[in-house]
Every structure is written in structure tokens, then in C-alpha cells.
Amino acid sequence: MKTLFANIGNTHSELAWDNLVNVDIIKTVDIMKELAYRAHEVDRLVVASVVPKVTGQLCVRFGQKLILLNAELAKSIKFADVDHFSIGADRIANAIAAQKHYSAPVMVVDCGTCVTTELIDKSNQFQGGNILPGRLLQRKILASATGQLPLAPLNSSLAKSPGRHTMEAIQSGVDLGLIGAIEKLITHNSKNFPDMTIVFTGGDAKFFKKHFPDAELAPPHFTLSGLLELAK
Ligand SMILES: Nc1ncnc2c1ncn2[C@@H]1O[C@H](COP(=O)(O)OP(=O)(O)O)[C@@H](O)[C@H]1O
Ligand SMILES: CC(C)(COP(=O)(O)O)[C@@H](O)C(=O)NCCC(=O)O
Ligand SMILES: [K+]
Known part of the structure; x- marks a missing residue:
């Protein structure tokens, strides 16, 4: 199963497959276009988004494949x-990362x-x-x-x-x-x-x-x- 991770900020977004070796940094205004190229390979999309407009578009595009980070998922x-x-x-992702590092x-x-x-x-x-x-x-x-x-x-x-x-x-x-x-x-x-x-x-x-x-x-x-x- 291929999982794509996306951190969607107000200026830039980061995209990575299950490791931090190859991370693409994309302007958030271009993120839906970028994800459209990759959509066919994605089984699961795990996202931290602070841009509700993009979050809404992701829900439509990825449906059940989409997992949105929220406080309830951050069990630690x-x-x-x-x-x-x-x-x-x-x-919330920063809090999890701080705990890890x-x-x-x-x-x-x-x-x-x-x-x-x-x-x-x-x-x-x-x-x-x-x-x-x-x-x-x-x-x-x-x-x-x-x-x-x-x-x-x-x-x-x-x-x-x-x-x-x-x-x-x-x-x-x-x-x-x-x-x-x-x-x-x-x-x-x-x-x-x-x-x-x-x-x-x-x-x-x-x-x-x-x-x-x-x-x-x-x-x-x-x-x-x-x-x-x-x-x-
Ligand atoms: N070349 C640059 N282009 C855009 N922002 C830059 C640049 N260099 C430094 N910055 C700073 O980085 C901030 C964006 O940081 P980033 O972590 O990408 O934001 P976000 O998480 O909100 O998308 C800008 O608001 C600006 O203060
Ligand atoms: C405070 C923020 C706008 C920061 O976004 P960023 O600068 O990382 O793009 C974002 O985390 C946000 O919309 N937060 C919701 C309000 C809150 O965290 O309390
Ligand atoms: K950020």
C-alpha cells in the first residue's frame, strides 16, 4: 500500500512517500495540480492541512483514501x-515531532x-x-x-x-x-x-x-x- 504524506501550510506544502529522503516542496497554490499527477499511485493520503479550501478539495478528490490529522488521531x-x-x-504535527526528537x-x-x-x-x-x-x-x-x-x-x-x-x-x-x-x-x-x-x-x-x-x-x-x- 502506497501512502503519500502532505503538510499543507499557508505558503508552502511538503509531499513525501513514507520517508523524509525525497521531500517535494510546492507552493500551496499549486498543490492540487501537483497531487493530480500523483493521484493514480496513491492508496492512502495522510495530511496535515491548515488551508480549509485545499482540505475540501482533497476530500472530493481522495474520498476514503484521505486521513486528516487532528488532535484525536494524535494519541501520544x-x-x-x-x-x-x-x-x-x-x-499538532509539531507537537508529535517535538516529542519524537x-x-x-x-x-x-x-x-x-x-x-x-x-x-x-x-x-x-x-x-x-x-x-x-x-x-x-x-x-x-x-x-x-x-x-x-x-x-x-x-x-x-x-x-x-x-x-x-x-x-x-x-x-x-x-x-x-x-x-x-x-x-x-x-x-x-x-x-x-x-x-x-x-x-x-x-x-x-x-x-x-x-x-x-x-x-x-x-x-x-x-x-x-x-x-x-x-x-x-
Ligand atoms: N524565498 C522565500 N519565499 C517565501 N517565504 C520565505 C522565503 N524565504 C523565507 N521565507 C519566510 O518563510 C515563510 C514561509 O515559511 P513556510 O514554513 O513555508 O510557511 P507555511 O508553513 O506557512 O507554508 C514566509 O512567510 C517568509 O517569512
Ligand atoms: C496558526 C496557523 C495559521 C499557522 O499556519 P502557517 O503559518 O504554518 O501556515 C495554522 O496553524 C492555523 O490555521 N491554526 C488554527 C488555529 C490554531 O492553531 O489555534
Ligand atoms: K507550518
Whole structure:
């Protein structure tokens, strides 16, 4: 039986057959086209999706072959104190991956379209987390919600602060602001978990990790590895 795994995020999606050696990264806007090429080989499609429009299309296309990750399938994680119906499937997969790769307590910082955190304690409880707009999303909202601000490009290193022109002011404002926000979340969330491990993952993980020397950089395709773990 051939199982295809898919992690469908708001910007990118990852596709893999039962291992992490050959992972294809596809823009989520193109994911249905990509899956159409592969549909004939797929006996089972195991998906973590946070894009309901795509989830709906997958239900129609794959029917009974489709398995959607939700908190009820994540038997190794307990959700006693959280609203488990509301938690994104990628965040549940991150919790499973954190449990597999690190010793608890552990907080994942997923730097994607949004920055999310997921905190898992020693007794495998999902304690909850945080959601805030990521580096690109903050740039986009500044450009779209104002008359005069340009869309500032992403840069791999920090822009000068104080910024000497509009672009530098946006880049340093957003990027330093997010680093500060993550620092604050770590300090705040670690009050009850002083020895917790911090793990960075997601498309922007390398950028942020540089500013957190005590944190870990997750192995490649970390979220997807959580999804694969589920199928074992
Ligand atoms: N070349 C790039 N194209 C798009 N996003 C990038 C790029 N380099 C860094 N990023 C950052 O990575 C984020 C997307 O990360 P990703 O993990 O793919 O997101 P998601 O899981 O939401 O699909 C973007 O929002 C942006 O902040
Ligand atoms: C918070 C998210 C938008 C993050 O998505 P991403 O940036 O990884 O594409 C996604 O996990 C989501 O839609 N979650 C549902 C709400 C929640 O997790 O509480
Ligand atoms: K993600």
C-alpha cells in the first residue's frame, strides 16, 4: 500500500512517500495540480492541512483514501487543558515531532506564514501556544493597509536600526520586533517550565535561530516528521 504524506501550510506544502529522503516542496497554490499527477499511485493520503479550501478539495478528490490529522488521531499527546478542536494540524504535527526528537518540556517556534509556538510538557500535555504574523505577512499587511508603505523584501540578515529610510525602517522594525516578541514569549512561557528546550522550525527558522544561541534548529521537514510518526 502506497501512502503519500502532505503538510499543507499557508505558503508552502511538503509531499513525501513514507520517508523524509525525497521531500517535494510546492507552493500551496499549486498543490492540487501537483497531487493530480500523483493521484493514480496513491492508496492512502495522510495530511496535515491548515488551508480549509485545499482540505475540501482533497476530500472530493481522495474520498476514503484521505486521513486528516487532528488532535484525536494524535494519541501520544494529551489535550486536557486546551481547545483541541481549534488547534491547527501543523501545530499538532509539531507537537508529535517535538516529542519524537527532543526531551520535554519543549517549546516549538514554527516560523512560517505565521510564527506559532507549541509547548509540550513532561507528561505529554499540549500546554498551548501562541500565534502571531510572520516576517513576510507583517510586511504585506503594512503595504496593503497603508497608502504609502512599500512591500519591503525579506533579507537574510538584520537591517540597520534605527532605519535610515522607509525600507530599512520596516525591515528592522518587523524583524527586530519579532525577535523581541519571540524572546518575550520564551521568557513568559518558561516561567512554569524553566528547563524547557526551544526548537526553531519553518521556512524562516534559520533567520530567527541566529538570534537565539541556546535554542535548537529542528531537523529538516520537522513538521512532516510528526505526521509520518503518526502512521507508524
Ligand atoms: N524565498 C522565500 N519565499 C517565501 N517565504 C520565505 C522565503 N524565504 C523565507 N521565507 C519566510 O518563510 C515563510 C514561509 O515559511 P513556510 O514554513 O513555508 O510557511 P507555511 O508553513 O506557512 O507554508 C514566509 O512567510 C517568509 O517569512
Ligand atoms: C496558526 C496557523 C495559521 C499557522 O499556519 P502557517 O503559518 O504554518 O501556515 C495554522 O496553524 C492555523 O490555521 N491554526 C488554527 C488555529 C490554531 O492553531 O489555534
Ligand atoms: K507550518
